[in-house]
Amino acid sequence: MSTGFTIPNRLLLGPGPSNTPASVLAAMSQPTIGHLDPVFINMMDQIKQMLQVTFKTHNRLTMPVSAPGSAGMETCLVNLLEPGDQAIVAVNGVFGKRMVENVVRAGGVPIVVEFEWGRPVDPQRIKEVLNEHPQARLLAFVHAETSTGARSDAETLCCLAHERGVLSVVDMVTSWCGIEVDVDGWKADAVYSGAQKCLSAVPGIAPVTFSEKAADRIRTRTKPVQSWFLDMSLVMAYWAEGGQRAYHHTAPVNTLYAIHEALRLVLDEGLENRWARHKAAHEALVKGMESLGLSFLVEEPYRLPMLNAIKVPEGVNEAVVRNKLLTDYNMEIGAGLGPLQGKIWRIGLMGNNATVECANRAVSALDECLQALK
Amino acid sequence: MSTGFTIPNRLLLGPGPSNTPASVLAAMSQPTIGHLDPVFINMMDQIKQMLQVTFKTHNRLTMPVSAPGSAGMETCLVNLLEPGDQAIVAVNGVFGKRMVENVVRAGGVPIVVEFEWGRPVDPQRIKEVLNEHPQARLLAFVHAETSTGARSDAETLCCLAHERGVLSVVDMVTSWCGIEVDVDGWKADAVYSGAQKCLSAVPGIAPVTFSEKAADRIRTRTKPVQSWFLDMSLVMAYWAEGGQRAYHHTAPVNTLYAIHEALRLVLDEGLENRWARHKAAHEALVKGMESLGLSFLVEEPYRLPMLNAIKVPEGVNEAVVRNKLLTDYNMEIGAGLGPLQGKIWRIGLMGNNATVECANRAVSALDECLQALK
Known part of the structure; x- marks a missing residue:
């Protein structure tokens, strides 16, 4: 029936789980x-x-x-x-x-x-x-x-x-x-x-x-x-x-x-250092997303650093983009739920993944996907 | 505060968990x-x-x-x-x-x-x-x-x-x-x-x-x-x-x-083979415990092979024996619960541990402990 399984090496930038050290x-x-x-x-x-x-x-x-x-x-x-x-x-x-x-x-x-x-x-x-x-x-x-x-x-x-x-x-x-x-x-x-x-x-x-x-x-x-x-x-x-x-x-x-x-x-890292790392990763993501012309659901003062809701541009099928990220980039991002289904992507920069590098990878992969699907 | 921990290599012959392959x-x-x-x-x-x-x-x-x-x-x-x-x-x-x-x-x-x-x-x-x-x-x-x-x-x-x-x-x-x-x-x-x-x-x-x-x-x-x-x-x-x-x-x-x-x-093992293995391990335990003069709580037709309740002999402090098994033999066995507290030990031969070898190790360790505490 079953003979074991192989787990792909995903970069987990959805709403959780994040990658485990x-x-x-x-x-x-x-x-x-x-x-x-x-x-x-x-x-x-x-x-x-x-x-x-x-x-x-x-x-x-x-x-x-x-x-x-x-x-x-x-x-x-x-x-x-x-x-x-x-x-x-x-x-x-x-x-x-x-x-x-x-x-x-x-x-x-x-x-x-x-x-x-x-x-x-x-x-x-x-x-x-x-x-x-x-x-x-x-x-x-x-x-x-x-x-x-x-x-x-x-x-x-x-x-x-x-x-x-x-x-x-x-x-x-x-x-x-x-x-x-x-x-x-x-x-x-x-x-x-x-x-x-x-x-x-x-x-x-x-x-x-x-x-x-x-x-x-x-x-x-x-x-x-x-x-x-x-x-x-x-x-x-x-x-x-x-x-x-x-x-x-x-x-x-x-x-x-x-x-x-x-x-x-x-x-070992220290709580304050960890919070600062989450903040820095978020700021890199904001900068990158804005450079792509994408905007955030939440107004700036209330944004969480670890969970970023990005508005899906007009005319883009969000599920196609997510599937392409998963298949071609081994990168998981999250969909919108309830009334936000189809309207946002949720990009998590959590714990181990709260790094400027992860933020930049999300930006460039999303950029490439949106370009390819044009 | 905490700097990691070291897990001892226990043989788990209590009521579960059993050792994980x-x-x-x-x-x-x-x-x-x-x-x-x-x-x-x-x-x-x-x-x-x-x-x-x-x-x-x-x-x-x-x-x-x-x-x-x-x-x-x-x-x-x-x-x-x-x-x-x-x-x-x-x-x-x-x-x-x-x-x-x-x-x-x-x-x-x-x-x-x-x-x-x-x-x-x-x-x-x-x-x-x-x-x-x-x-x-x-x-x-x-x-x-x-x-x-x-x-x-x-x-x-x-x-x-x-x-x-x-x-x-x-x-x-x-x-x-x-x-x-x-x-x-x-x-x-x-x-x-x-x-x-x-x-x-x-x-x-x-x-x-x-x-x-x-x-x-x-x-x-x-x-x-x-x-x-x-x-x-x-x-x-x-x-x-x-x-x-x-x-x-x-x-x-x-x-x-x-x-x-x-x-x-x-x-992979096959269900019937697994059941037979549990039965064989239990039978070895019964034989060994009887050779030590110990008896079972449950009458023979109703005994579970994987969970063996052994009566604690008169005058023996069951907790002292269990602690000695854990400390000196790295072997966990279970205590009695509720009205059976102090009156039985529970020896599990479950899953990976349902082997004649585990049964024999339990018998000889218990024998040595009981001798030492005489």
Whole structure:
């Protein structure tokens, strides 16, 4: 039936995954050991510490969920919401919409605040909605909308929620390790991310962190969390510092080796240096795209460096261009989603790929494709 | 803070993970590619086909859930249950208990049928309970109880459910690829497994398969599945054969490389040969343990070959022995759980480790430890 497979050497300039460094792949292919082995538990402690540093938090409840970023979103929402709880959700792209879907499935009552796709969440509007709904349990929004490339002001939004005693839930899937995040400084209460974007580890893990206030909320629930697998009160016992580890589920041991090594690389580089590298790569891309006469979906002040939404020129079939890039250049870029389908390309310069060289390769390959298809 | 880590070369003879073959580790460390890349999608199709062969099923709805085995359990139960649905759950160990917990969290009404830990589920008793609850939505049980080493008669139990129009949900985490499973032949409706037991891939993936009847049940739900991440109607669109793939979540690309290679090794060996190898290793272990005067928790006809529960002799501290095995022999074996804590050791001979050599190493190491501690 099947006789193995050959993986092409792609340059991954889409919305994630990004290319994984060789040392991360090497770490992951070390021998599997038991999830209760003292050596593994020591590694878990190190992962937790490195997550705290990269999230800029002292939250004790900080850990990698054993599933992709979408499960991280679900973890935050199902642990904090009980049936009937109001949740204000800012929607300015696919992932805000997904948050609404998760709120509904958790039995919550979503208060949806819509913004134009490609625009940031407007703090003034959120302030009004918070005032209109003083009993809301939480405010959820996306820091870096992967579907549009827009950056919202997480600090101001978290602060608005905090002032009103409302919990903030922040999607940092695409921002973490690529631009500044400051969980404690911003007073964010529940944050989730993914491993395959600016961390450049392999996909399949969702780092999460919960403030003391959020942890209290979990402890004082009247009903158990609807998901057994994602119930933080159970997972906590497994990831607890020191003491006896309670078996919850079998951790994805080898994938966590990869996370450990990728986090080590981030700290080795330094967070500020990493953010600066993302910024420099983005600026090279902007310069190049503008030289081709192409423009960005998002206005300059709100652009994410790691996710660049480029408008598809009139008369160009975006899928033909993407396929040509994949086939002729081994280069993956992303398509638009939802209302932006066919209208934008999404070029990721994430983690390992946040370099001026990658930016320039994207510009010249796109230039050649557009010329060839004329 | 952290400067990498060194993984010891353990012999994993606990309840899983088992040791991962070198070619599986090598496959996993190939470069990451995009989850929508045609090369990856082709690999997904091959994985699906190999899952069908190993589960002995033609179920179209067969796929690897992007999370550990416990999430596979939750996937089966939350997709099939709606609030108020009755679910008959046979409990003869930890994993049956966990099923009850999942039923409750899904809003179902569990009808718990308890059996002594170490004994199989009694089909006669289940028949009575099925007759007492004709309106039950499903019957859930564990084929191979990892906490005790007892094998239940899945064929008979599924048949009983089928005759009454009740869906069967079967935990095959530990049995799959180690003893016969025959999903179509037994008319099992929803089955989940794990990758790190008799498949000897890395932990983090839960293969699942749903019969047409189970798929119909999902399609005719009145309320959406409470979990967005585990909603099969959404995941289906991503794993659908041919046609357009809908983006649902970022698949754990590298882990799926490992699954692909591990499945290829199973088919290369042949299912029957693999089962025979597990049986031979178990028989060597039985012979060796009996020569040491040690006895098994489970009666002979119900013993699983891949999970051997050995009674701890009077006056022996089981944890001291396990720690000595780990420290002095680099050998992991498992402890008892729940009411069996302190009373049994669990010796796994799973997948790659189902060999007479591993069985003999376990016997002689245990012998030496017990002698040394006298």
